Amino acid sequence: NLPDTVGFRLPHEIGEMIKVMSEYTKDRAIISVHNHNDLGLGVANSLEAVMNGARQIECTINGLGERAGNAALEEIVMALKTRKDVFGNLQTNINTKEIYPTSRLIANITGIEPQPNKAIVGKNAFAHESGIHQDGMLKNRETYEIITPADIGLDIDDTLVLGKHSGRAAFKDKLAKLGFDLDNEALNSSFERFKILADKKKDIYDDDLRAIVTNEMTKATQIYELVSLQLMDCSSGVPSAAVSIKKDNQEIIDASIGEGTIDAIFKTIDRISGYEGRLMDYKVTSVSKGKDALANVTVKVEFNDNEPAIIGHGLNIDTMLASARAYISALNSYLSMEGMLKLRHSSSTQTV
Incomplete structure (x- = not known):
């Protein structure tokens, strides 16, 4: 493995290094590369390495990674597939139709959205705003589209597929088409969330x-x-929140004021739980389009200075409700982790 850990090298330098190593090792080793993107050359360096004998590339979905990230898997795979005139028979076994669904899965879990103009999976990757581009697309899509949305598993029309009258079987079938294979428990809980959303939201999209x-x-x-x-919350008043939370089938209600609405919500949850969290990061993104779009809130919270921050997620049409759910999600994750650590400690003590 030959890493460019700080993303310093240029493509021709990577190419020369890989060529020398390939000639030296011949068929005795598989040359692997690990390129970072500090100068925006992670993908270019990886492709140049392949051209000179590398046969393994360490890369990540959406280009996630330290600092400026790693070489983006989706860009490398689609470059190899699209430019066969250059790369010849070099290919991967990756099912490209899983690229977009996987990208969305990673974004939803991490809360890190790909930049809108990111190649392959960015929201603007298949958007054409320029008049001349739109005219060309209408006449011949291949003029301005070297990759089709279908190639990466994206339904560009993102049409309405389900509504509040859709049944469990239709819901399960649609999820299967999106690549999800859920057990009964997960399917039932997801279906309940879907029905609640469908009662509030007119259009339900794949995302x-x-x-x-x-x-x-x-x-x-x-x-x-x-x-x-x-x-x-009013311009002349102090933001306050009243929160009702259930624990062990017992409902607990409390209220608090804060510097802002989000602060008031989180402080109230702290009062109820007895755990004081420190908000390290807060992000909210729109899952789909429209005024009634789902808000996806991601929080990073520290509950203990000696332990890593916990990530929580919350979904709702109402951003404040999504925020409360995200904070409670982080709290639940922390308590679950704390419980497992106590259990392990107890087991190791008993063993000794």
Whole structure:
């Protein structure tokens, strides 16, 4: 493995290095590369390495990684597939139709959205705003589209597929088409979330379904569960929140004020739980389009200075409700982790 850990090398330098190593090792080793993207050359360096004998590339979905990230898997795979005139028979065994669904899965779990103009999986990757480009697309799509949305598993029309009258069988079938294979428990909980959303939201899109299922799949044990949220915030008053949370089938209600609405919500949850979290990061993204789009909130919270920050996710049309759910999600994850650590410590003590 030959890494460019700080992303310093240029393509021709990587190419020369790989060529020398390939000639030296001949068929005795598989040359692997690990390129970082500090100068925006992670993908270019990886492709140049392949051209000179490398046969393994370490890369990541959406180009995630330290600092500026790693070489993006989706860009490398589609470059090899699209430019066969250059790369010849070099190919991967990756099913490219899983690229977009996987990208969305990673984005929903991490809360890190690909930049809109990111190649292959960015929201603008297949958007054509320029008049001349739109005219060319209408006449011949191949003029301005070297890759089709279908190649990466994206339904560019993103049409309405399900509604509030859709049944469990139709829901299960649609999830299967999106690549989800859920057990009965996960399917039932996801279906319940879908029905609640369908009662509030007119149009349900594929990305809505992906977000619902991902949120259910990554949810920690429900130690605390949000019941209701009431807010008071006016320009002349102090932001306050009244939160009702269920624990062990017992409903607990409390209220608090804060510097802002989000602060008031989180402080109230702290008062109820007895755990004081420190918010390290807060992100909110729109899952799909429209005024009634789902808000996907991701929080990073520290509950203990000696332990890593915990990530929580929350989904709702109402951003404040999504925020409360995200914070409770982080709290539940922390308590689940704390419980497992105590169990391990207890087991090791008994063993000794």
